[in-house]
Amino acid sequence: MYHAGFMSNPILIDPLKFAREARQLSGKLLVSSLDGRVQADLASSGGELEYTLLGFRDELHRLSLRLTLSVALELRCQRCLETLSYPLRTDAVITLFTQQEKLEQACELDEDLDAILAEPELDVKALIEDEIIMGLPLAPKHDVCANEALALAKADKPNPFAVLAALKKSKTE
Numbered sequence: 001m002y003h004a005g006f007m008s009n010p011i012l013i014d015p016l017k018f019a020r021e022a023r024q025l026s027g028k029l030l031v032s033s034l035d036g037r038v039q040a041d042l043a044s045s046g047g048e049l050e051y052t053l054l055g056f057r058d059e060l061h062r063l064s065l066r067l068t069l070s071v072a073l074e075l076r077c078q079r080c081l082e083t084l085s086y087p088l089r090t091d092a093v094i095t096l097f098t099q100q101e102k103l104e105q106a107c108e109l110d111e112d113l114d115a116i117l118a119e120p121e122l123d124v125k126a127l128i129e130d131e132i133i134m135g136l137p138l139a140p141k142h143d144v145c146a147n148e149a150l151a152l153a154k155a156d157k158p159n160p161f162a163v164l165a166a167l168k169k170s171k172t173e
């Protein structure tokens with residue numbers, strides 16, 4: 001397996017050749033190197049992502065790519081507007097076609113199919129950016145926002161007057 005290391009430039013492959021030769025590529029990218037479409041949804045662009053790309057033939061012998069990626073993104077909570085750490089893992093199979101007609105036919109038969117027309121050069125980084133954008137929630141929210149958690153913690157504390165009253169009660173009994 002070839003490790004690309006940190007890259008901010010396009011990561012170009014010949015997708016058909018990559019799939020035909022069952023190649024593998026894995027590497028890391030700084031979140032800050034992702035393009036503006038991704039940055040627009042982030043509260044901060046710290047951190048890095050790891051990706052793996054595998055070339056293979058699917059059960060219908062179609063040349064395909066499998067892209068897995070793992071990243072912890074810093075999003076903005078849409079309820080309290082504080083930072084929200086959002087772990088994102090995606091695992092996508094992209095089926096390659098050389099003819100637009102065949103691609104359209106295949107997509108009609110299988111509406112879940114993720115298909116692209118194979119150009120001589122494919123930018124893996126753009127593929128990664130597309131996957132992230134598709135994997136992001138439309139309105140990210142904390143399960144429990146910090147201000148709510150604080151309010152809950154206060155409510156959970158026993159009221160000191162109630163404790164006192166209970167003590168007095170138990171003495172008189």
Ligand SMILES: [Zn+2]
Pocket residue numbers: 077078079080081082141142144145146
């Ligand atoms: Zn929140």
